[in-house]
Amino acid sequence: MIEVVVITGRTTDQGMTIDEKLSEAYMKAVSFCEMNEKDMEKLGVKDGDRVLIKNELGEVVLYVKKPEMDLQPPEGIVFIPMGPYANRIVGILNGSGTPQYKGVKATVEKTDRAVLSVEEIIME
Amino acid sequence: MIKDVVCTFCGNACDDIEFEGDYGRNLCPVGEAKFARKERIKTPMINGKEVSYDEAIEKAAEILKSSKRPLLYGWSSTVNEAIRLGVIIAEKLGGIYDQCSSVCHAPTTLAMIEQGIVGGTLGQAKNRADVVVFWGCNPVEAHPRHPTRYSVMARGFLTRGRSDRRVIVVDVRKTPTAYLATDFYMIKPNSDFAIFTALRSIVNGHEEAVPDRVGGLKKEELIELAKTLESAKYGLVFFGLGVTHTRGHERNVEAVIKLVQDLNKKTRYILQPMRGHFNVVGSGEVPAWEVGFEYAIDFSRGYARFSPGEFTAVEALIRGDCDAAMIVASDPVAHFPKKAVERLKKIPVIQIDPHPNLTTKIADVVIPTAIVGIEAEGTIYRMDGVPLRVKKIKDTNYPTDVEIMEKLLEKIVR
Numbered sequence: 001m002i003e004v005v006v007i008t009g010r011t012t013d014q015g016m017t018i019d020e021k022l023s024e025a026y027m028k029a030v031s032f033c034e035m036n037e038k039d040m041e042k043l044g045v046k047d048g049d050r051v052l053i054k055n056e057l058g059e060v061v062l063y064v065k066k067p068e069m070d071l072q073p074p075e076g077i078v079f080i081p082m083g084p085y086a087n088r089i090v091g092i093l094n095g096s097g098t099p100q101y102k103g104v105k106a107t108v109e110k111t112d113r114a115v116l117s118v119e120e121i122i123m124e
Numbered sequence: 125m126i127k128d129v130v131c132t133f134c135g136n137a138c139d140d141i142e143f144e145g146d147y148g149r150n151l152c153p154v155g156e157a158k159f160a161r162k163e164r165i166k167t168p169m170i171n172g173k174e175v176s177y178d179e180a181i182e183k184a185a186e187i188l189k190s191s192k193r194p195l196l197y198g199w200s201s202t203v204n205e206a207i208r209l210g211v212i213i214a215e216k217l218g219g220i221y222d223q224c225s226s227v228c229h230a231p232t233t234l235a236m237i238e239q240g241i242v243g244g245t246l247g248q249a250k251n252r253a254d255v256v257v258f259w260g261c262n263p264v265e266a267h268p269r270h271p272t273r274y275s276v277m278a279r280g281f282l283t284r285g286r287s288d289r290r291v292i293v294v295d296v297r298k299t300p301t302a303y304l305a306t307d308f309y310m311i312k313p314n315s316d317f318a319i320f321t322a323l324r325s326i327v328n329g330h331e332e333a334v335p336d337r338v339g340g341l342k343k344e345e346l347i348e349l350a351k352t353l354e355s356a357k358y359g360l361v362f363f364g365l366g367v368t369h370t371r372g373h374e375r376n377v378e379a380v381i382k383l384v385q386d387l388n389k390k391t392r393y394i395l396q397p398m399r400g401h402f403n404v405v406g407s408g409e410v411p412a413w414e415v416g417f418e419y420a421i422d423f424s425r426g427y428a429r430f431s432p433g434e435f436t437a438v439e440a441l442i443r444g445d446c447d448a449a450m451i452v453a454s455d456p457v458a459h460f461p462k463k464a465v466e467r468l469k470k471i472p473v474i475q476i477d478p479h480p481n482l483t484t485k486i487a488d489v490v491i492p493t494a495i496v497g498i499e500a501e502g503t504i505y506r507m508d509g510v511p512l513r514v515k516k517i518k519d520t521n522y523p524t525d526v527e528i529m530e531k532l533l534e535k536i537v538r
């Protein structure tokens with residue numbers, strides 16, 4: 001298990017599938033996380049494996065994706081595309097009205113649990 | 125061929141799209157996806173059962189009228205004409221009007237109320253800017269044509285494009301936008317406020333007050349960055365959710381506004397938030413000219429009150445204040461934190477939208493409408509506040525958001 005800071009954001013694939021949220025393409029676009037190679041090594045995970053990310057807001061199981069080219073986040077930072085998966089573990093309320101969707105602490109561990117479908121995740 | 129079509133996806137609202145049948149020239153991949161044919165909500169529904177438009181609108185009016193404090197939320201992907209009616213409906217119902225900014229750039233609005241803003245248009249970026257900063261934003265993925273059309277490579281009256289510009293990217297991770305940068309600075313999450321403040325100290329001549337490291341940057345790097353900023357003849361700072369979504373929220377934005385004010389003592393600078401949806405600006409501007417506030421507006425006392433943190437949708441839902449919700453042109457179930465979604469699942473929800481999405485899954489009444497900018501026309505505001513007329517380029521049997529809002533208003537005041 002490692003401690004990380006989670007950040008969320010838009011991606012091209014998320015933008016392209018935003019009007020088709022019940023499609024497989026959308027699930028594929030938002031149900032993964034990216035982390036540094038060194039963190040992947042520490043966790044013993046490779047591209048396509050699953051991890052459980054947890055904090056006091058909740059938990060979520062995501063696929064691990066090895067970032068393209070040299071775009072890996074720095075050590076200790078996990079990127080998740082904005083959407084229903086990320087929202088299980090981000091969104092701290094600081095009183096200004098806008099939830100904190102970025103810079104949220106969490107732990108990551110390797111898991112065998114399944115990644116839920118988009119529908120399962122909102123109905124859970 | 126239909127010329128000068130406005131793309132109704134991101135805040136760039138590119139107005140140079142040319143349609144030849146189904147093919148839209150000049151669209152970026154995300155814009156292409158927006159205009160592609162896709163699954164629609166076929167008919168209006170009440171609890172999953174197909175009904176007529178009249179029945180669905182009747183039911184929606186009934187839910188809203190019997191609710192003590194309905195939440196009317198969304199609006200960023202429809203036209204100003206529909207938003208105007210939405211604000212009136214919220215007022216008549218004594219409900220809450222809130223819009224997508226409350227989970228995006230609302231801290232920017234708050235900071236602007238406190239500090240004002242040195243603003244301009246994207247035309248300034250294109251025609252004048254020689255130093256362009258992208259702070260906590262990733263236009264290559266979120267606003268794909270921004271670099272070519274307005275900022276990095278755009279040729280203008282006084283700029284010859286990329287070779288005339290110094291491009292600075294500041295972010296907590298390397299994004300594809302960093303590939304466009306002359307200088308890329310990687311900072312630590314939640315350190316924007318500290319870094320803006322350090323830069324202000326340097327710009328204002330108090331270099332000695334800056335510690336050796338701030339937010340992951342060495343003092344020398346901060347000095348170098350400040351000098352680059354000061355070297356501009358005409359500078360432009362674009363910032364995104366990397367600034368508003370992290371700890372500090374509106375205080376971060378206030379700090380960057382002050383930095384830009386300070387830079388204006390030495391040269392010319394403007395600041396521009398990278399707004400997400402094509403009319404998220406309208407969803408704030410319209411209530412501002414109707415009732416004086418941009419978001420988090422409560423009408424329960426018969427007049428408009430603004431209180432972020434109280435009347436913003438997420439908090440109002442989590443506190444259990446709202447006993448019904450109408451969602452227009454948005455998908456809060458996909459984008460709100462889990463606890464707020466849990467409340468939405470418990471109360472009656474009316475959804476007005478062209479496409480099935482996650483809010484459709486929990487909505488009691490679903491009313492499908494025409495797609496704005498493809499099947500429906502109207503007025504929108506680009507990210508810099510420039511109003512544009514979006515076109516109708518295809519016929520449809522779906523009613524427009526405006527038509528649905530008109531009928532709903534009629535039933536509510538009846």
Ligand code: SF4
Binds near residue numbers: 133138154
């Ligand atoms: S940059 Fe934005 S507005 Fe322009 S074509 Fe792409 S999605 Fe549409």
